[in-house]
Amino acid sequence: MSALAPLALVLLLAGLALGAAQIAGLRPVLGVLLPYAAFVTFLLGVCHRILVWVRAPVPFRIPTTCGQQRSLPWITPSRIENPSSTAGVVARMALEVCLFRSLLRGSRAELREGPRLVYADDRLLWLAALAFHWSLLLVVLRHLRFFLEPVPAAIRALAALDGFFQLGAPGLYATDVVLVAALGYLLWRRLANPQLRYLSLSADYFALYLLLGLAASGLLMRHVVRADVLAVKQLALGLVTLSPTVPEGVGSLALLHLLLLSTLAAYFPFSKLMHMGGIFLSPTRNLANTSRAHRHVNPWNAPVATHSYEEWEDEFRDKIRAAGLPLEKG
Amino acid sequence: MAEEAPAPAELAKVDYRPPARDWREPAVDFRRGTYCYGAAPKNLQYLGLPNPRPWQPHDADWKLPPDWKQTILAGMKDRLERFRSFRLFMDICVRCGACADKCHFYLGTGDPKNMPVLRAELMRSVYRRYFTLPGRLLGRLGGGRELTEDVLKEWFYYYHQCTECRRCSVFCPFGIDTAEVTMMGRELLTLVGCNINWILEPAANCYRTGNHLGIQPHAFKDSVDFAVDELEEMTGIRVEAPINKKGAEILYVIPSAETFGTPHYYTLLGTLLLFHAIGLDYTLSAYASEGGNFGLFTSHEVMKRLNAKIYAEARRLGVKWILGGECGHMWRVVHQYMDTMNGPADFLEEPVSPVTGTRFAQARSTKMVHICEFTADLIREGKLRVDPRRNDHWVATFHDSCNPARAMGLLEEPRFVLRSVCQRFHEMPESTIRERTFCCGSGSGLGTDENFEMRMRGGFPRANAVRHVRDRFGVNLVACICAIDKATLPPLLEYWVPGMNVAGVHELVGNALVVEGEKARTQDLRGQPLASPEAPAGA
Numbered sequence: 001m002s003a004l005a006p007l008a009l010v011l012l013l014a015g016l017a018l019g020a021a022q023i024a025g026l027r028p029v030l031g032v033l034l035p036y037a038a039f040v041t042f043l044l045g046v047c048h049r050i051l052v053w054v055r056a057p058v059p060f061r062i063p064t065t066c067g068q069q070r071s072l073p074w075i076t077p078s079r080i081e082n083p084s085s086t087a088g089v090v091a092r093m094a095l096e097v098c099l100f101r102s103l104l105r106g107s108r109a110e111l112r113e114g115p116r117l118v119y120a121d122d123r124l125l126w127l128a129a130l131a132f133h134w135s136l137l138l139v140v141l142r143h144l145r146f147f148l149e150p151v152p153a154a155i156r157a158l159a160a161l162d163g164f165f166q167l168g169a170p171g172l173y174a175t176d177v178v179l180v181a182a183l184g185y186l187l188w189r190r191l192a193n194p195q196l197r198y199l200s201l202s203a204d205y206f207a208l209y210l211l212l213g214l215a216a217s218g219l220l221m222r223h224v225v226r227a228d229v230l231a232v233k234q235l236a237l238g239l240v241t242l243s244p245t246v247p248e249g250v251g252s253l254a255l256l257h258l259l260l261l262s263t264l265a266a267y268f269p270f271s272k273l274m275h276m277g278g279i280f281l282s283p284t285r286n287l288a289n290t291s292r293a294h295r296h297v298n299p300w301n302a303p304v305a306t307h308s309y310e311e312w313e314d315e316f317r318d319k320i321r322a323a324g325l326p327l328e329k330g
Numbered sequence: 331m332a333e334e335a336p337a338p339a340e341l342a343k344v345d346y347r348p349p350a351r352d353w354r355e356p357a358v359d360f361r362r363g364t365y366c367y368g369a370a371p372k373n374l375q376y377l378g379l380p381n382p383r384p385w386q387p388h389d390a391d392w393k394l395p396p397d398w399k400q401t402i403l404a405g406m407k408d409r410l411e412r413f414r415s416f417r418l419f420m421d422i423c424v425r426c427g428a429c430a431d432k433c434h435f436y437l438g439t440g441d442p443k444n445m446p447v448l449r450a451e452l453m454r455s456v457y458r459r460y461f462t463l464p465g466r467l468l469g470r471l472g473g474g475r476e477l478t479e480d481v482l483k484e485w486f487y488y489y490h491q492c493t494e495c496r497r498c499s500v501f502c503p504f505g506i507d508t509a510e511v512t513m514m515g516r517e518l519l520t521l522v523g524c525n526i527n528w529i530l531e532p533a534a535n536c537y538r539t540g541n542h543l544g545i546q547p548h549a550f551k552d553s554v555d556f557a558v559d560e561l562e563e564m565t566g567i568r569v570e571a572p573i574n575k576k577g578a579e580i581l582y583v584i585p586s587a588e589t590f591g592t593p594h595y596y597t598l599l600g601t602l603l604l605f606h607a608i609g610l611d612y613t614l615s616a617y618a619s620e621g622g623n624f625g626l627f628t629s630h631e632v633m634k635r636l637n638a639k640i641y642a643e644a645r646r647l648g649v650k651w652i653l654g655g656e657c658g659h660m661w662r663v664v665h666q667y668m669d670t671m672n673g674p675a676d677f678l679e680e681p682v683s684p685v686t687g688t689r690f691a692q693a694r695s696t697k698m699v700h701i702c703e704f705t706a707d708l709i710r711e712g713k714l715r716v717d718p719r720r721n722d723h724w725v726a727t728f729h730d731s732c733n734p735a736r737a738m739g740l741l742e743e744p745r746f747v748l749r750s751v752c753q754r755f756h757e758m759p760e761s762t763i764r765e766r767t768f769c770c771g772s773g774s775g776l777g778t779d780e781n782f783e784m785r786m787r788g789g790f791p792r793a794n795a796v797r798h799v800r801d802r803f804g805v806n807l808v809a810c811i812c813a814i815d816k817a818t819l820p821p822l823l824e825y826w827v828p829g830m831n832v833a834g835v836h837e838l839v840g841n842a843l844v845v846e847g848e849k850a851r852t853q854d855l856r857g858q859p860l861a862s863p864e865a866p867a868g869a
Contacts, residue, residue, distance in 0.1 A: 005471075049421070056414040059630075060670055062737070064499040064507060066765040069739030071692045071703050074710060075746070081765070082739040084692075096503070102428070103503045107761060109431040109791075115342035117437065117794045119761040125428060129503070196427045198348035199448045201473050203464075204425050270464050275504055278422035283415045284505035289739060292696040296670045300412055304631055305378070306638040307537050309646055312617050315538075316547050323548035325574050325616060328646075 003191060006206035010213050010260070017259040021252030030255040031235055031246035038262035045269025050277050059298035061291045064284040083288045093286055097279060100130050125189070132182035135175040136211075138162060139218075142173070146236035170222055180215050183208060203271060210264045217257040227254050335363060335783050338826055341790070344440040353448060354455065354470070356480035358487045360388040363783030366490055366776060369530035374523060376534040377632065381523025387486060392479070398522045399477055403460055405521045409514055410461065416514050419506045420457045423447060429498035429508070434769050435491050438787030446498035446508040449488050453515055456481060486524050489515035491784060493773035494627070495732035500765050512774075517629040525628065529775035533624040536636050541586035541620035550616045553589035561599050564857070566849035569606035574647070575613035579684060581649040582612045583640055583698075585657035585813030586620040593833050594816045596855045597656055600840025604705065607845045608685045608713060612653065618643035621660035622813060626667075627775040634671040637663055641672050644697075651681040652698040656834045658731035658812030659773065661700060665738045669696045686711040700734075702743040702811060705839060709750045715844035720851060721752040722861040724807040724831075724838070727799045728757070729792065729819070730767035731812035741765075744811050744835050751842035756803040762795035772818035785818065786825050793826035800827060807831045809838060 020026040067078020083089045095101040103126040107119045142159050145151040163171035187208045190200050221227035231249025238244045268274070280286065313320060313328055320327055335341075351357070371382035383393050395401065410417045429446040431437060436444040443449055458465030459474030468474070475481065494509035519525065532542035539546055545553070554571045562568045572578060582605075588598035605612055618639045625633030644652050654664055669675065678697035681690040688707045690699045708714050728748055734740040741764050749755055762768050771788025772781075799805040808819055808830060816832055823830040841854045853859055 053414055053418055053421075056411055056417050058414045059412065060667055062415065062507070062510070062666055064496055064505055065736055065739035066500055067739060068741045069692065071690075071740075071743065072688070072707055072710070075706075075742045078739065096505075100503055102501055102505065103426075105501050105766075106428060107432075107501075109437055111342075111344055111346075111437070115790075115794070116798075117791055119759070125426060129426070193427070194348055195346070195430055195442060195445065196425075198353065198442050199425055199427070199430075199445065199451065201425065202471065203473055270462065272422060272424045275422040275424055278418050279504050281414065281418055282422075282505040283418075284499055284507045284510075290692075291666050291669065292664075292693040292698065293691065295673050295695045298670050301671065304635045304638070306635050306642070309617050309639070309642060312538075312540065319546055319548040320616070323551045325547060325551060326576065 002200055002202045003197075003205045006202045007209055009206065010209040013259060013263060014213060014217075014256055017256035018252050021255040027246045027250075027255065028244075030259055031250065032239070032244040034262045035239060035258055036244075038266040042265040042268055045266075046274070046277065049269050049274055053278065053281050057299045058283045058287070059300065061287050061289075061296040062283055063287045063289045065289050069289060084290055084293070085288060089286060089288050093280070096285055100126055100133075103129055124185075128182045128185045128189075131178050132186060135179040135182065138175045139173075139179060142175070146233050147240050149233075149237060168223070172223070176215065176219055176222075180212070180219070183212050183215065187212070206267075207264075207271065207273060210260055210267070213260045214257060214264065217253055217260065221251075221253050221257065225251070225253055227251055335786060335825075338786075341438075341783070341786055344438065346440040348442045353442060353451070354475055356478065356484040358480070358483050360487070362780070364781070365487060365784070366526035366528050366778050366781045369523075369525040369527045373527065373530040373534040374525065377530070377537060377635075379523065379525070379530075379632075380521060383523065387483070392483070392524065394479070394482075394522050394524075398482070401521050402477060402482070402518050405518050406457065407461070409517065410457075413510075413514070415507065415510045419450065419511055420454050420461075422504055423450065423454065423506055424503075425451075426503065428501050428503060429506075432498045432501050433508075434493075434495070434497070434771055434791045435784075435788045438771070438790040439491075439784075443484075443488050444491055446492075449492060450506070450508055450511045452481070452484055452488055453511055482519070482522075482524070485515050486519055489519065490526055490776060491788075493732070493769045493771065493776060493788065495769035495773060496736040497732070497766065497769065500736065513626075513630075516627065520629050520632075526775065526778075528778035528781075529624050529627045532622075532775070533628055533632055533636065536620055536622075536624065539619075540615075540617045540639060542622060542624065543586060543590065545586060545589065545619065547616040550586075550589060550619050554614065557589070557595065557598055557602060561602060564599075564853060564855065565603065565845065565851065567603070567606060567845055567847055569602050571602055572613045573616050576647050578613035578647065579611040579650050580613070581618070581640075581644045581647055581652045582614055582655065583618055583621040583652060583660075584614070584655035585622045585660060587622075587813045587817060588655065589619075591813075591817060593820070593831075593837065593856075594813055596837040596840070597816070597834030599855045600834070600836035600838070600843075601655065601701065603840045603843055603845060604714075604836065607843055608708065611684065613647060613649070615643045615647065621654055621657050621664070623660060623663045624775055626659055626663055630667075630671075633663060633667060637668050638672050640664075640668065640698075641675055644675070645677050650679045651693075652678070653701060653704060654698055655701050656811040656813065656836060658733040658814060660813075661740070662733035662737045664696065664698050668698070683707055685713050700740060700743070702740060702747055702835060705836070706743040706746045709747060716751050716839070716842040717844050718751050718753045718842050719862055720841045720854065720860055721838050722754070723854070723858065724752060724833075725754040725756070725803060725805045726752050726807045726809050726833075726838070727755070727796065727805045728763070728835075729770075729796075729808050729810040729815060730763050731810055731815050732767060732769050732773060734811060735767045736765055740811075744809075747835050747839060748809055751838045752809075756799050756805055758795040758799050762791065768792040768795065770812075770815050770818045770822060772822070773814050777814060777818045782821075786822065789818070789822040790826065792819075793822055796823060796830060797827045800830065805830075807833055809833050809835050811835050
């Protein structure tokens with residue numbers, strides 16, 4: 001159920017886009033109005049969400065330590081897994097953001113006869129997640145050629161490298177293949193693994209379907225129903241130069257692609273996709289483990305009621321005296 | 331109770347298949363052996379906490395205050411604004427499932443709500459419903475869930491089926507820490523008076539007397555005196571164990587269980603002997619007679635209230651710095667909270683070992699050093715004479731306690747000490763130690779008898795790894811540096827791996843320590859005969 005409703009929703013969106021693309025009066029809605037609205041929502045939404053996070057203080061220094069602390073000079077500390085310096089934190093975060101360090105620890109526990117628990121390395125999730133995120137980044141960068149004129153050499157080189165295998169004409173991009181394969185695996189494991197299926201929400205599937213829809217419509221435009229690249233570029237340039245126009249040549253697939261992108265952008269700030277910004281703010285990863293070396297200040301650290309030594313001594317005075325322990329007030 | 335618990339073979343049949351029922355429909359069966367009793371009103375009253383009343387989790391009516399729902403939601407809003415961790419961890423989980431089988435309670439129960447991701451979703455779904463746009467607009471479609479009494483009961487059940495061990499946080503791509511979510515859950519439950527007695531009673535006792543069991547000053551002194559006498563009987567050496575001594579150089583704070591519980595007590599013996607051997611100028615305190623802090627399992631506020639006495643006592647006694655004993659969650663509080671909450675400790679000095687001159691720069695702000703850091707330094711600098719043969723009757727392994735491992739990174743110090751005093755030492759499998767260590771299953775205040783079945787389930791992965799090294803290397807001793815471990819591993823191992831022993835690292839130090847003027851040691855600190863009775867010392 002959680003998996004079906006979002007699929008229906010994405011298909012409905014696609015159908016609406018294809019239908020609306022046929023109606024001349026609605027083409028500017030798909031090509032200009034919705035993308036603008038989505039972009040503004042994305043921008044304001046993301047800023048708002050990050051502001052909400054940043055405004056909330058980090059009252060305590062709570063890094064999760066995954067290695068030896070820095071203590072005695074002859075014990076080798078884990079400079080990255082348990083950082084005690086800013087450089088260590090930066091390295092830890094870089095590994096986390098660029099290489100998904102924590103996912104790389106992936107393992108699978110299995111209960112066997114005995115009873116015996118055995119643990120096997122399981123890096124498939126790490127691999128699929130990494131492949132998906134990196135190929136998505138490259139695809140997005142490649143798309144910059146639609147929004148920039150002249151196209152920077154770096155983007156051209158990236159596209160050339162990506163199409164290096166020269167399979168078919170137009171050449172198949174390696175990132176497209178990896179992107180679809182990785183998304184496919186991420187969707188498959190959510191459906192095939194009973195525990196994962198049990199805990200997955202509609203939102204988890206919705207994001208996957210949107211991304212798969214984007215990839216599929218993109219691939220179709222490049223390899224099956226050829227899009228008029230010049231017209232699409234005109235549309236894209238018009239959007240970024242604030243002189244929007246929807247040229248004749250822009251086909252319904254391109255408008256569908258754009259609608260799915262607008263949906264994703266508008267949905268982004270309200271969804272789990274915000275982990276893109278959140279990962280940088282995670283206090284268990286972005287703080288050095290220096291809690292005893294440097295005092296961490298909590299802005300709302302308010303006084304609390306305590307039970308003072310004097311109260312304690314007053315209550316137990318006779319017993320303290322009988323035990324021969326020293327007293328503050330004889 | 332323990333004796334009614336199902337047999338191990340029964341408990342080991344874990345079914346990991348999720349039920350057909352949607353998890354969003356709250357349903358908790360308070361089955362005997364799987365939950366802890368509610369807190370007695372007197373304990374709440376003593377601490378001034380809300381809604382003291384007699385109640386039990388298995389009652390249909392929890393006697394919640396009439397406005398409980400507003401209270402919880404207001405409390406949630408307040409904490410979302412005060413803790414970035416809470417807000418962030420509510421927002422950014424992608425439900426990838428990397429944490430799912432990393433939780434000892436999940437491995438031991440197969441209950442999907444013990445997957446850290448889903449345990450947090452119990453709270454997240456309520457957060458979405460009341461604090462996010464999609465949830466407010468679309469309700470269930472937006473991933474939201476109404477806060478009902480059943481949801482609250484579910485929180486109570488599952489937030490006391492998490493030992494705040496942080497193992498899931500190690501594997502999470504964003505570092506989402508279920509301990510943090512559980513702490514928030516328990517704080518919110520505290521607002522409406524839904525606490526467990528096994529946490530609130532020690533907390534109230536600690537507030538009043540300074541320690542969990544409510545040991546009063548004279549009794550505390552009796553216990554320490556008794557230890558001094560016993561030590562003399564065993565070693566022929568009369569040690570000093572000052573209490574509330576002004577002007578001592580170091581305040582030594584222990585988990586109070588060392589004065590009355592076994593095997594904790596043998597750790598105290600070892601430590602007293604060690605301090606005598608190096609002529610340490612230290613004092614214990616009957617007021618700060620407990621480093622453990624069950625406030626950590628209640629709320630940040632109660633934690634702070636209980637922790638305050640350590641600095642206050644250090645100041646009153648005029649010591650230079652503080653040394654802390656073998657206790658896991660105490661070190662989490664000392665390491666990650668104490669200075670922030672009750673510092674700055676500018677009346678103390680940066681800790682320097684009076685024996686070796688080593689500066690403990692890692693503790694220059696809190697001024698508090700872990701006993702394993704202290705002893706490792708002594709051994710490394712050649713200041714201790716040890717005869718590791720005196721531990722030859724032990725084949726030891728080391729259990730990393732959750733808090734020193736994942737909230738501190740104290741991994742090598744205790745191992746170095748252990749290897750120096752014990753010849754036969756074997757590690758458990760890599761996936762079950764250091765930052766991946768498995769909890770004893772009874773941490774965070776859940777180690778009570780009525781919760782026995784759940785504790786055995788939660789401790790199953792740890793026990794399993796112990797059995798592995800027993801079968802492979804003949805290990806007969808689990809060494810650890812946590813008072814809760816010392817209390818809960820013995821029954822756990824008795825259940826899953828009978829015949830295993832548990833000891834503190836400093837018990838083994840005490841066994842091996844060659845002290846000037848001692849009589850020939852024929853027994854260890856437990857009074858057990860040594861494997862190879864030795865020639866008199868100095869021969």
